[in-house]
Amino acid sequence: MGFQKDFIWGTATAAYQIEGGAYAADKGLNVWDAGCRAGGYVYEGHTGDDACDTYHRFREDVAIMKQLGIKHFRMSLSWSRLIPNGIGEVSEEGVRFYNEFFDELLKNGITPWVTLFHWDYPYELYKKGGWLNEESPEWFEEYAQTVAKLFGDKITHFMTINEPQCFIELGHYTGVHAPFLKLSRREELIAAHNVLKANGLAERALRKNCKNPIKVGFAMAYAASMPYTEADEEAAYEHSFACHGDLFGTSFWTDPMIFGRYPESYRKFFEENDFHPDERDMEIIKGNFDFFGVNSYTGNYVAVKDGKTRIVPFPASNPTTDMRWHVTEEVMYYTPKFLYRRYGLPIVYTENGVAVSEWKDLDGEIKDYSRIDFIRRYLRELMRAAEEGIPVEGYFYWSLLDNFEWAEGYSKHFGLVHVDYDTFERTIKESAKYYAKVIQTNGESIR
Numbered sequence: 001m002g003f004q005k006d007f008i009w010g011t012a013t014a015a016y017q018i019e020g021g022a023y024a025a026d027k028g029l030n031v032w033d034a035g036c037r038a039g040g041y042v043y044e045g046h047t048g049d050d051a052c053d054t055y056h057r058f059r060e061d062v063a064i065m066k067q068l069g070i071k072h073f074r075m076s077l078s079w080s081r082l083i084p085n086g087i088g089e090v091s092e093e094g095v096r097f098y099n100e101f102f103d104e105l106l107k108n109g110i111t112p113w114v115t116l117f118h119w120d121y122p123y124e125l126y127k128k129g130g131w132l133n134e135e136s137p138e139w140f141e142e143y144a145q146t147v148a149k150l151f152g153d154k155i156t157h158f159m160t161i162n163e164p165q166c167f168i169e170l171g172h173y174t175g176v177h178a179p180f181l182k183l184s185r186r187e188e189l190i191a192a193h194n195v196l197k198a199n200g201l202a203e204r205a206l207r208k209n210c211k212n213p214i215k216v217g218f219a220m221a222y223a224a225s226m227p228y229t230e231a232d233e234e235a236a237y238e239h240s241f242a243c244h245g246d247l248f249g250t251s252f253w254t255d256p257m258i259f260g261r262y263p264e265s266y267r268k269f270f271e272e273n274d275f276h277p278d279e280r281d282m283e284i285i286k287g288n289f290d291f292f293g294v295n296s297y298t299g300n301y302v303a304v305k306d307g308k309t310r311i312v313p314f315p316a317s318n319p320t321t322d323m324r325w326h327v328t329e330e331v332m333y334y335t336p337k338f339l340y341r342r343y344g345l346p347i348v349y350t351e352n353g354v355a356v357s358e359w360k361d362l363d364g365e366i367k368d369y370s371r372i373d374f375i376r377r378y379l380r381e382l383m384r385a386a387e388e389g390i391p392v393e394g395y396f397y398w399s400l401l402d403n404f405e406w407a408e409g410y411s412k413h414f415g416l417v418h419v420d421y422d423t424f425e426r427t428i429k430e431s432a433k434y435y436a437k438v439i440q441t442n443g444e445s446i447r
Helices: 030-037 056-070 092-108 136-151 165-172 185-207 229-238 250-257 263-270 279-285 331-343 370-389 430-440
Strands: 008-012 071-074 109-116 157-164 215-221 292-295 301-305 307-309 348-353 390-399 418-419 426-428
Touching: 056 092, 056 426, 056 430, 071 348, 071 390, 092 109, 092 136, 109 136, 136 185, 157 165, 157 185, 165 185, 165 215, 165 250, 185 250, 185 279, 215 250, 215 348, 229 301, 229 307, 229 331, 250 263, 250 279, 250 331, 279 307, 292 331, 331 348, 331 370, 370 390, 370 430
Parallel strands: 008 071, 008 390, 071 109, 109 157, 157 215, 215 292, 292 348, 348 390
Antiparallel strands: 301 307, 418 426
């Protein structure tokens, strides 16, 4: 049976990771600009100042996508490129850039899937308190409204936010991502609650102000806990949505966004951290989403032992990626299965991919066969979910290009296309050719 006939095949990127042009025209700083400037946060002092130079080379990137048969492209907008101060005056140059980018995509038969926020928070708003400021939801609402009015005639698919677990937990608690803060748990919870309010306001603003019918989702980091044996499946499901003492848990975010309430499993965690959300806010937070966008790369197996669900250690022989993430292709089966069971929304894989150690060979080619194997393994499990009737509607490989991988700088390569960061020359890898065949056959070539 395979994937549905109109299955969405695409590639994904994020503005700060590919655009460059960090100081072009009147673009404002974002927290990653500021952190890279300050130094000490990113591998070997790398910065996103130039990234892949897509700001100047987007037409070349679109031509590569067309050559590969990619018809859907996930990209994010740089909030501070459009609105340099985060609120207020809109940049004419920022509007021009994105209009030309969208026009080039559409002219080549490629549908843009636009993420409003992918971690590059405007620095001027950060100085006002960022997500801790009680006005921050309204700032994001204004931004969403501006995007809808400017580009609502060209964009039909939106994601409001990308992986709030990461920019909140890693950016505001552990301090390893921008804005590199180490807040208390209570302060982190306040920031997270404001993100959820912002998300709800943005979803409404998009629908109200876009000129054409649109579909709105989000891109949530989530990897199902996988059952070690068939007998562990129910325990794995419960473990997947439980509170584990941090804000990485998906249900903390998506239960409020979809059901309008925080999960019961977080009640004790809230009490321990003196967090008492206003119940009236839940009406703002609850949205009306068309699809559940999920980003998955790896997962854990769990088993019930002595009445408790425990993570099963991986054997030393289990393959790992260049990020030291375990290769666990079954996560592509259990993730949509568990998400659909809980939320009942169609599933779009907004990110999945692999970083591998690679370089050009003496012939100038990149034969990244381990990436090809990864794609095949993971897509076969996604196909298994689809064939069991789970409404899996699309898959976006992360990433189109090798790019700035946040705190890892340029040391990790996720791309289907290699980028020389000195010359910005693009080189199509073997995996890109493989993925082109997957798209051409609607996935049948992975069997």
